[in-house]
Amino acid sequence: xxxxxxxxxxxxxxxxxxxxxxxxxxxxxxxxxxxxxxxxxxxxxxxxxxxxxxxxxxxxxxxxxxxxxxxxxxxxxxxxxxxxxxxxxxxxxxxxxxxxxxxxxxxxxxxxxxxxxxxxxxxxxxxxxxxxxxxxxxxxxxxxxxxxxxxxxxxxxxxxxxxxxxxxxxxxxxxxxxxxxxxxxxxxxx
Numbered sequence: 603x604x605x606x607x608x609x610x611x612x613x614x615x616x617x618x619x620x621x622x623x624x625x626x627x628x629x630x631x632x633x634x635x636x637x638x639x640x641x642x643x644x645x646x647x648x649x650x651x652x653x654x655x656x657x658x659x660x661x662x663x664x665x666x667x668x669x670x671x672x673x674x675x676x677x678x679x680x681x682x683x684x685x686x687x688x689x690x691x692x693x694x695x696x697x698x699x700x701x702x703x704x705x706x707x708x709x710x711x712x713x714x715x716x717x718x719x720x721x722x723x724x725x726x727x728x729x730x731x732x733x734x735x736x737x738x739x740x741x742x743x744x745x746x747x748x749x750x751x752x753x754x755x756x757x758x759x760x761x762x763x764x765x766x767x768x769x770x771x772x773x774x775x776x777x778x779x780x781x782x783x784x785x786x787x788x789x790x791x792x
Contacts, residue, residue: 605656608646609663612638616668625727626675630790631668631716632709635661661709665716672719679726686774690718690783693767697791700760701746710790721786729778730785738784739765745791 615638620629627634642650650656677683694714701707733741746761768787772780 605659606663608642608649608656609660609667611643611646612660612664613667613671615641617671621671623675625679626672626723627668627720630720631665631713634668635664658705658708658712662712665713668716669719672716672723676719676722676726680722682774683722686771687718687722689767689771690721691715693764693771694718694787694790696760696764696767697742697746697787700757700764701791702754702757717786717790721783721790724782724786725775725779728782730781732777732781733784733788735769738788741788742791745788 612635616627616629616634619638620627620634622628629637639650673687680686691714694717695711698707698711698714701710742765743761747757768783772783775783
């Protein structure tokens with residue numbers, strides 16, 4: 603069974619269970635894939651059991667399809683997204699770079715574009731309590747730098763690039779949207 607077939611089966615389940623034409627997906631991409639994996643066929647479950655790292659190949663395919671489905675819906679609700687979309691995705695990638703290697707970082711990178719679309723969706727369909735720029739930066743720093751990895755100068759530069767890109771993206775948002783954006787970024791890196 604090709605990996606794209608597994609990803610297709612999962613995205614079709616996500617469309618059936620967590621999609622509406624007005625707002626798109628009702629779950630963020632990683633949670634959507636996790637939720638629909640419960641509905642995998644016996645054949646897919648067996649493949650997954652025999653190949654425990656198969657998710658490393660399936661995740662990017664699922665994430666890309668999620669992104670391609672959600673982006674046009676976001677474009678209908680929010681105007682002039684090209685720069686904001688790019689800044690958020692680049693900021694996520696820089697934050698992942700600051701975090702370092704490993705399986706979780708690989709997964710965060712694979713889902714970065716799809717997560718960007720989820721965040722953009724939240725800007726018109728959700729709200730959050732305000733969090734200051736200082737609190738946001740401090741909390742994100744503690745989420746990114748674990749096991750005292752703040753000493754790595756390259757990781758620190760990547761983190762600063764991420765913060766800069768997030769600030770630039772926030773400049774295109776209302777105060778309410780900034781609060782939602784900060785909540786979603788922090789949730790992604792928890």
